[in-house]
Every structure is written in C-alpha cells, then in structure tokens.
Amino acid sequence: MIVDTLLKKIEEKDNPTVVGLDTSFDYLPEEMRAGVSCADGAAEAVYAFNKKVIDAVADIVPAVKVQIAYYEMYGVSGMRAFADTLRYAKEKGLVVITDAKRNDIGATAECYAKAYLGETAVGDASLRAFDSDFLTVNGYLGSDGIKPFLSKAQNGEKGIFVLVKTSNRSSGELQDLKLENGKTVYEYMGQLVEEWGSGLIGASGYSCVGAVVGATHPAQAEVLRREMPHTFFLIPGYGAQGGTAQDLKVCFKQDGTGGIVNSSRGILCAYRQETYKGLPFDEAARQACLAMKADLNAAIKG
Amino acid sequence: MIVDTLLKKIEEKDNPTVVGLDTSFDYLPEEMRAGVSCADGAAEAVYAFNKKVIDAVADIVPAVKVQIAYYEMYGVSGMRAFADTLRYAKEKGLVVITDAKRNDIGATAECYAKAYLGETAVGDASLRAFDSDFLTVNGYLGSDGIKPFLSKAQNGEKGIFVLVKTSNRSSGELQDLKLENGKTVYEYMGQLVEEWGSGLIGASGYSCVGAVVGATHPAQAEVLRREMPHTFFLIPGYGAQGGTAQDLKVCFKQDGTGGIVNSSRGILCAYRQETYKGLPFDEAARQACLAMKADLNAAIKG
Numbered sequence: 001m002i003v004d005t006l007l008k009k010i011e012e013k014d015n016p017t018v019v020g021l022d023t024s025f026d027y028l029p030e031e032m033r034a035g036v037s038c039a040d041g042a043a044e045a046v047y048a049f050n051k052k053v054i055d056a057v058a059d060i061v062p063a064v065k066v067q068i069a070y071y072e073m074y075g076v077s078g079m080r081a082f083a084d085t086l087r088y089a090k091e092k093g094l095v096v097i098t099d100a101k102r103n104d105i106g107a108t109a110e111c112y113a114k115a116y117l118g119e120t121a122v123g124d125a126s127l128r129a130f131d132s133d134f135l136t137v138n139g140y141l142g143s144d145g146i147k148p149f150l151s152k153a154q155n156g157e158k159g160i161f162v163l164v165k166t167s168n169r170s171s172g173e174l175q176d177l178k179l180e181n182g183k184t185v186y187e188y189m190g191q192l193v194e195e196w197g198s199g200l201i202g203a204s205g206y207s208c209v210g211a212v213v214g215a216t217h218p219a220q221a222e223v224l225r226r227e228m229p230h231t232f233f234l235i236p237g238y239g240a241q242g243g244t245a246q247d248l249k250v251c252f253k254q255d256g257t258g259g260i261v262n263s264s265r266g267i268l269c270a271y272r273q274e275t276y277k278g279l280p281f282d283e284a285a286r287q288a289c290l291a292m293k294a295d296l297n298a299a300i301k302g
Numbered sequence: 303m304i305v306d307t308l309l310k311k312i313e314e315k316d317n318p319t320v321v322g323l324d325t326s327f328d329y330l331p332e333e334m335r336a337g338v339s340c341a342d343g344a345a346e347a348v349y350a351f352n353k354k355v356i357d358a359v360a361d362i363v364p365a366v367k368v369q370i371a372y373y374e375m376y377g378v379s380g381m382r383a384f385a386d387t388l389r390y391a392k393e394k395g396l397v398v399i400t401d402a403k404r405n406d407i408g409a410t411a412e413c414y415a416k417a418y419l420g421e422t423a424v425g426d427a428s429l430r431a432f433d434s435d436f437l438t439v440n441g442y443l444g445s446d447g448i449k450p451f452l453s454k455a456q457n458g459e460k461g462i463f464v465l466v467k468t469s470n471r472s473s474g475e476l477q478d479l480k481l482e483n484g485k486t487v488y489e490y491m492g493q494l495v496e497e498w499g500s501g502l503i504g505a506s507g508y509s510c511v512g513a514v515v516g517a518t519h520p521a522q523a524e525v526l527r528r529e530m531p532h533t534f535f536l537i538p539g540y541g542a543q544g545g546t547a548q549d550l551k552v553c554f555k556q557d558g559t560g561g562i563v564n565s566s567r568g569i570l571c572a573y574r575q576e577t578y579k580g581l582p583f584d585e586a587a588r589q590a591c592l593a594m595k596a597d598l599n600a601a602i603k604g
Contacts, residue, residue: 022410025424037425069406069413073422075431079381103403103440104371105470108324111371120375122327123339129377138405140442141468142475166443168407173444177490180480185487188479 001156001202002133003210003232006095007257009062015293016252016300018097018234019057019285020264021050021085022067027268029281039074043081046071049281050085053268054092056282057289063095065234065262066132083130090131097234098132101163105144113152117160134159136212136234139189146196150209156200159208164189165224167214167237176220186220190228197230204257206232213251215243215261222250225258233259238292239266245299252300263292303458303504304435305512305534308397309559311364317595318554318602320399320536321359321587322566323352323387324369329570331583341376345383348373351583352387355570356394358584359591365397367536367564368434385432392433399536400434403465407446415454419462436461438514438536441491448498452511458502461510466491467526469516469539478522488522492530499532506559508534515553517545517563524552527560535561540594541568547601554602565594 010016023046025033032045054064066089071082089096102112116135119126139146139162149160165175165186175186183191190211197207207230213221215237225233233251237243238261252258270288271281279287312318325348327335334347356366368391373384391398404414418437421428441448441464451462467477467488477488485493492513499509509532515523517539527535535553539545540563554560572590573583581589 024409024413035425037427039422039424039429039431042424067406067410069404069410069417072417073413073431074424075417075422075429076378076382076385078431080378083378101405101440102371103405104369105468107326108369108371111326111375115371115374115377120341120377122341122344122376123337125339127341127377129341129375129380138403138440138442140440140465140476141470142472142477144470144472163442166407168443168446170444170446173494174442174487174491175444177487178482180482185476185479189476192475 001200001208002159003156003206003208004202004204006062006260007204007206009095010260013060013062014297015061016260016296017061017289017292018063018065018260018262019053019061019267019289020065020067020262021053022070022264023050023268024070029271039077043071043074043077047081047084051088052282053285054089054094056286058092058094060286060289060293061094063097063260064089065097065099067264068098068100086130086132095134096132097134097136097161098130099136101136101138103138103141103145105141106148109145109148110152113149117149117158118152118154134161134210136161136163138163139192150196150200153200153208156202156208159210161210161212161234162189162193164193164211165213165217165220167216167241167243171214171217187223187227190224190231193231194228201230206230210234212236215248216241218247218250221248225251225253235259235261239263245295249299256301261296266292303502303510304461305508305510306504306506308365308534308562309506309508311397312562315362315364316599317363318562318598319363319591319594320365320367320562320564321355321363321569321591322367322369322564323355324372324566325352325570326372329567331573341379345373345376345379349383349386353390354584355587356391356396358588360394360396362588362595363396363591365399365562366391367399367401369566370400370402388432388434398434399436399438399463400432401438403438403440405440405443405447407443408450411447411450412454415451419451419460420454420456436463436512438463438465440465441494445498452498452502455502455510458504458510461512463512463514463536464491464495466495466513467515467519467522469518469543469545473516473519489525489529492526492533495533496530503532508532512536514538517550518543520549520552523550527553527555537561537563541565547597551601558603563598568594
C-alpha cells in the first residue's frame with residue numbers, strides 16, 4: 001500500500017520532510033524571471049525551477065507536495081507545468097502528493113478521483129491526467145465526499161489526506177467548536193478519518209487515509225495523535241508559518257513514525273537566507289532540507 | 303455588484319435556473335462521441351456540446367455553473383475546454399459560476415482567487431486564467447480561507463458561494479452536528495457567511511458572499527433562509543438528486559427572490575428523456591429549461 005511505500009522512503013532517507021512545491025513565480029531567482037512576459041513563459045520557468053529543486057533533493061527526501069493553486073493561476077499553461085512537475089518527481093522516485101483540497105460528491109468526486117488518483121477512459125485508451133500518489137481532500141461534505149476517492153484508490157495503491165486540523169490561525173473558528181458530546185469538530189473529523197481508513201490499513205499499521213494536522217496547534221495535534229492511532233499525518237505549518245520541530249513532535253509516536261512535515265518557502269527560497277548566501281537556489285534547497293532533517297530528527301527522536 | 307447583476311438577470315428572464323455544465327463525455331450524443339480516442343478530442347467534443355447548449359439557453363436562463371471536475375479529469379486539454387466554456391458563456395451574456403469548491407489559506411487562497419476571480423501578473427501583462435463571476439468555496443478552514451477571496455472580489459465585481467448545507471445524503475454527518483450552544487454546524491457556517499458578506503451587500507439587499515444550500519434538505523434550508531437574510535443561495539439537488547420545486551421553495555423569500563436553482567443532468571441529458579424524444583440535444587435542453595422555469599415559478603410564486 002502507498003502508505004507503506006511512504007513510510008519506507010521516510011525510513012530509508014531517515015527524513016520525515018516533504019518538499020512543498022508551492023512554487024510562486026516570485027520565488028525564482030532574478031535571472032529565471034527576466035524577460036518572462038506571458039503565462040507560458042512563467043509556467044515554463046516554474047517547471048524549470050522545480051526540476052532543479054527535485055534533482056537537488058531527490059536522494060535526501062521521500063516526497064514532494066505540489067500545491068496546485070500556484071499552477072492554476074497560470075491557466076492552461078500552469079496546469080501543464082503542474083502535470084510535468086508531478087511526472088518529473090515520480091520519475092525521480094519521489095512519492096507525489098497533490099495538495100488540491102478537492103471536495104465534492106458522488107459522480108463529481110469520482111471525476112476528481114479519476115483526475116488525480118485514477119484514470120479517465122477515452123475511447124479504448126485511458127489517461128492519467130494529473131497522476132499523484134496522494135491527494136489532499138476536504139471532508140466538510142461527509143462520507144459521500146470521501147468514498148468516491150477511496151473506491152478509486154485501487155486497494156491502497158493511492159491514498160488521500162483529509163483536512164482535520166489545519167495550520168492557519170483561524171482554523172479554530174469551525175474546527176475547535178465543541179459539540180454537544182464534549183468533543184470538538186476536529187476530533188469528530190479525526191474519528192471519521194479513522195473509520196474511512198479502516199479498510200485500507202497497510203503493513204505499517206497506518207491507513208491510506210491520512211490526515212492534515214498543522215504543526216502550529218500542538219495541543220490539538222496531541223489529542224489527535226492519541227485518538228487516531230492508524231492515521232498518518234501530513235503536517236504543514238513548519239518554518240515560515242511559525243511551527244517548530246518541538247511543536248510538531250506530538251504528531252509522532254514513540255517509535256518516531258506518524259507523520260511527514262512539509263516545508264515550502266523555507267526550502268524553495270533558502271537561497272535568499274543569510275545562512276545559504278552565495279549558493280545557487282538548488283544547492284541552498286538541498287542544504288535547507290538537510291538542516292530540516294536534522295532539526296526534525298533531533299526533536300522527534302531526541 | 304455582481305449579486306445585483308445576477309438578480310437582475312434572473313428577474314429579466316423570470317427564471318431562477320442555472321444550467322449546470324457538469325458535462326460528462328458520456329452525456330454527449332453518440333455521433334459526437336464516435337471516433338474520439340484522445341483527451342484532446344474528448345475535451346473538444348465537450349466544448350462543442352457546451353457551446354450548443356449555451357446557444358440554446360442563453361436567452362432564457364441567467365447563468366451557467368461549470369463544474370470543473372469534469373474538465374480536470376481530461377488533464378490540460380480538459381482545462382482548455384473549461385476555460386473556453388467560461389469565455390463562451392460570458393460572451394453570450396450569462397453570469398458564470400465556477401463550481402470548484404476551492405479552499406486554502408493565505409497566499410495559496412490568493413492564488414485560487416487570482417485564477418478564478420482576479421488576475422495573475424506576468425511581467426507587465428496580466429492573465430485572467432479562468433475568469434468567472436462567482437466561485438464556490440469550502441469554509442472548513444475559517445476566515446483565513448475566505449478573506450483572500452473577498453479581497454480579490456474587486457469590491458463586489460466578483461462573488462463567492464460558500465458551502466453551508468450541501469445536497470448530498472451524508473451532508474449531515476458533519477453539517478448537522480449540534481454544537482454546545484444548541485446550534486448546528488451548518489447554522490454556524492451560515493452565520494460566518496453573513497459576517498463575511500456584511501461589507502459586500504448590494505442594492506438588492508443580498509451580499510456577494512452567497513451560500514450553497516441543497517434543495518434536498520428543506521428543513522435545514524428553511525432555518526438558513528430565516529437566519530441568513532442577506533445571503534443569496536445557490537441551490538443544487540433539484541431533479542436527478544431528488545429535490546423538488548416544493549422542497550426548495552423555502553430557500554426563497556416572500557418576494558420570490560433568494561436563490562438560483564441548479565440543474566445539470568436534467569438539462570444536458572434532456573434529449574434522452576421520453577418527453578423530449580426526437581429533439582436534438584440543444585433543443586431538448588432549451589425545452590427542459592423552460593419546463594424547469596415553469597415548475598420553479600409555480601412553486602416559488604404560487
């Protein structure tokens with residue numbers, strides 16, 4: 001199952017870091033941005049940047065998370081760069097997570113599932129539109145919005161991460177509300193995630209239905225880690241958003257497994273930091289990944 | 303403000319129907335599907351179908367809702383057909399709603415807002431990637447996930463519809479949960495929507511922050527109509543999903559305003575119904591829109 005593959009890669013590389021390819025055109029070095037004056041050009045430059053980052057980190061990280069919004073904003077050209085990025089990362093042996101937070105019901109959710117996790121039949125042929133190993137999804141619509149993804153998950157060859165407790169400041173507005181029974185909305189969502197994953201548990205003990213749990217809310221993350229023993233966490237909020245390795249330690253079990261931590265800007269824009277001054281952006285990205293690995297492992301295993 | 307434009311068009315056409323272009327390739331007549339064997343071909347056929355439907359209904363309906371999942375599944379080619387469909391509908395004077403249920407925070411939500419409601423700067427130029435009048439969004443992440451859309455809404459030139467009470471059977475799993483204070487999650491979301499819209503209320507008395515409220519849950523819709531006086535409803539669930547005009551009547555105020563009702567399959571596949579047998583698909587779609595108009599108006603104004 002894909003969750004086992006992900007855990008194996010984390011173990012092999014001894015690194016629970018996922019590189020977030022939220023590649024804003026502004027993140028590119030001046031020389032890659034110069035002269036670009038159309039969407040095609042911007043999208044191509046973003047893809048060229050992504051390729052170099054992937055090349056620089058593929059041997060030290062297990063996965064990339066590609067945030068689709070940064071590609072949608074360049075229209076059709078952007079979507080091509082997105083598809084190319086997924087393909088390239090996969091070729092380099094990385095687990096590929098598409099961060100698209102998709103959500104819908106029935107036949108429509110099935111279309112999304114085909115687009116990201118399955119295939120679309122066209123005549124006698126078929127197309128893997130934006131082939132990913134995992135897709136992030138939003139569970140506000142309930143089981144009808146999740147099951148079509150699971151049925152396309154090809155018995156665990158693919159997986160999803162469901163938003164449970166997001167990293168942003170206002171996530172509590174809805175997610176921290178107390179229900180009649182004393183539980184919070186995020187705990188309830190966590191419980192649904194455990195149920196949805198119950199048929200897709202791999203040899204690792206984790207299911208192919210993961211949860212998004214922010215590094216910025218340690219108290220809530222601790223509750224969720226306890227209540228969701230079979231759920232693997234995708235953890236945003238480290239670095240630029242303010243979450244530290246100490247904060248997110250609670251997302252991990254005593255054996256050091258339990259989650260993978262995303263960093264985007266901290267890696268993509270490392271070359272602009274004082275620490276990595278003078279390094280090319282790809283080498284700076286690599287160094288930032290290694291520093292993050294050390295920081296995470298010291299906290300999680302320390 | 304765009305909400306006033308939408309209301310005006312509904313009034314002019316005396317028709318609170320929005321045509322859902324959830325155009326599954328399977329919905330196309332045999333002769334349009336024959337020989338198609340690649341994603342490009344499928345996407346082009348879907349666009350050709352959409353154009354004929356738009357031509358057939360543009361003078362009798364105020365708006366179309368384009369469900370992006372049906373296009374994403376055809377990859378980059380599908381996204382081109384999606385963009386072309388939006389553009390064509392706009393040229394024909396229709397209000398264009400993109401149903402994408404996007405959701406994210408901060409800079410990422412801004413990217414989505416640029417993609418669908420604003421523009422993306424590229425050098426000295428700018429791009430309107432998938433230019434829509436309204437975008438559906440999911441509010442599970444709280445205000446951080448909504449405000450970037452509002453800030454790109456250009457003072458009401460654009461709008462959003464936030465999922466409040468969705469039409470699917472399992473929507474109650476999360477949305478109907480009772481909170482400590484006795485209110486439900488959907489009521490709470492409704493209250494947030496009223497707050498988010500408070501700065502964007504048009505001459506019509508409705509705001510540019512609308513709500514998705516399913517036709518299939520009349521009891522909940524009645525509560526929401528009462529508690530959300532400034533919120534315009536986008537109402538899915540009519541027809542194929544089982545909602546009747548009598549069910550959704552509660553989404554409207556005494557003056558006959560308050561929402562717009564979506565039908566997708568019932569219109570796109572009307573040509574397969576016994577009632578419209580022998581008619582070309584576009585003419586059948588037109589007849590189905592007129593029948594829906596009569597059905598809705600009889601219930602709402604009756």
